[in-house]
Amino acid sequence: MKTDDLIRLLAADVHVREPLGPAIARALGVGVVVCAALLVFDIHLRHDLATAIMLPRVAFKILLTLSIAVLAIGLLERVGRPGVPLATAERLLLLPLAAIVIAVGLELALTPAASWGARLVGRNAGWCLFYIPVFSAVPLAAILTAMRRSAPESPTLAGAVAGLSAAGMAAAFYAWHCPDDSPLFLATWYTIAGAAVTGVGALLGRRLLVW
Amino acid sequence: MMRGAIGGDEKAYRSFLHSVTPHLRAIARRRCRAWGMPPSDAEDVVQDVLVTVHLKRGTWDQTRPIGPWLATIVRNRAVDLQRRRGGGGQIAVPLEDVVETLGTELDSEADDLADAERLINRLKDPARDIVRSISLDGAGVKETAARLKMTEGAVRVALHRAMKALAALYRSGNG
Incomplete structure (x- = not known):
């Protein structure tokens, strides 16, 4: 085909637009609604929420999961756009990592060694491993669908960021239910569940986000 | 110009595509030469890039310069083409093939x-x-x-x- 003919064709198709930003926003909206519904109607908020939220461990758990979700979504907005640098947004994710390392250090310093085992295992490790991926499923599907419009330099990385965003969102909701508040629990089970979702996102991204 | 084009202005969009094409063609010819691919491939690369620019224009953040966006798309398409043609980078083309493509150029x-x-x-x-x-x-x-x-x-x-x-x-x- 002659390039001029192709240009005429493309120009005639100018009306169909698929902007990435609003697509991602819609996907996140779907994810938030589904996660909120699961939290309120299925597993329920924790009963002692009104008092528990004042406890530093609980507040930390909620703020940390929320900050991971926000930072991952910030990276998500960039990773699908050609020529947009990622380094700063990637480094920002080290902040919650540093926070959890410090929190684990404090927990180990402030609590007797005999209680570490119980704090680590908690009451609901199995639930955490089950529900964070369950909460992630719809947000991840919605985000990956939106990201089909994107043009990431690495589809695998973009998929992983989609997975981390979904996992962050899921954890930020699940944390309002979760009765285990020790940073030891958070650093172990939330991380395993989040890493699994991120890994699934990376695998799916490698297949679905090629352009 | 691309902003008007994104807004759905067909004329602005067409002149944007026309104005980047010579630039894309120059890059594509240079790549083809460097990778030992026949010059006739260059136009395929140009058209592939144009279609990609078209389908992915929603990924351009209008507050950013368009240059890096365009350059990254060109690189992605060129790398993809090179991979399809058998990877390695240094593709040896026999002299007869070159002569042949020179002929078809006419x-x-x-x-x-x-x-x-x-x-x-x-x-x-x-x-x-x-x-x-x-x-x-x-x-x-x-x-x-x-x-x-x-x-x-x-x-x-x-x-x-x-x-x-x-x-x-x-x-x-x-x-």
Whole structure:
């Protein structure tokens, strides 16, 4: 085909637009609604929420999961756009990592060694491993669908960021239910569940986000 | 100009595509030479990039300069083409092949038309009809819709699907 003919064709198709930003926003909206519904109607908020939220461990758990979700979504907005640098947004994710390392250090310093085992295992490790991926499923599907419009330099990385965003969102909701508040629990089970979702996102991204 | 184009201004969009094409062509020719691919491939790269720019224009953040965005797309398409052609980077082309392509260069006009037919023929109707009408006959969406007794909306949807199909065809290396 002659390039001029192709240009005429493309120009005639100018009306169909698929902007990435609003697509991602819609996907996140779907994810938030589904996660909120699961939290309120299925597993329920924790009963002692009104008092528990004042406890530093609980507040930390909620703020940390929320900050991971926000930072991952910030990276998500960039990773699908050609020529947009990622380094700063990637480094920002080290902040919650540093926070959890410090929190684990404090927990180990402030609590007797005999209680570490119980704090680590908690009451609901199995639930955490089950529900964070369950909460992630719809947000991840919605985000990956939106990201089909994107043009990431690495589809695998973009998929992983989609997975981390979904996992962050899921954890930020699940944390309002979760009765285990020790940073030891958070650093172990939330991380395993989040890493699994991120890994699934990376695998799916490698297949679905090629352009 | 691209901002107007994103806003749905057909004229602005067409002149944007026209103004970047020589630039894309220069890059594509340089790459083809560096990778030992026949110069006739350069135009395929240009068209592949144009279709990609078109389909992915929603990923351009309008508050950022367009240069890096465009450059990254060109690189992605070039790398993809190189991978399809067998990877390694240094592809040795026998002298006879070069001589042969130099010869065909002369009647590239006829080649282009044959290519266009081949590409368009792989689309299904009504997309094929619409694409032929707009690209080769130079008709507008409105006239095409009237002639095919379709609504303009339906023509636009079919056209957009055809663009995606074209992108896939460039990618499969049958452009």
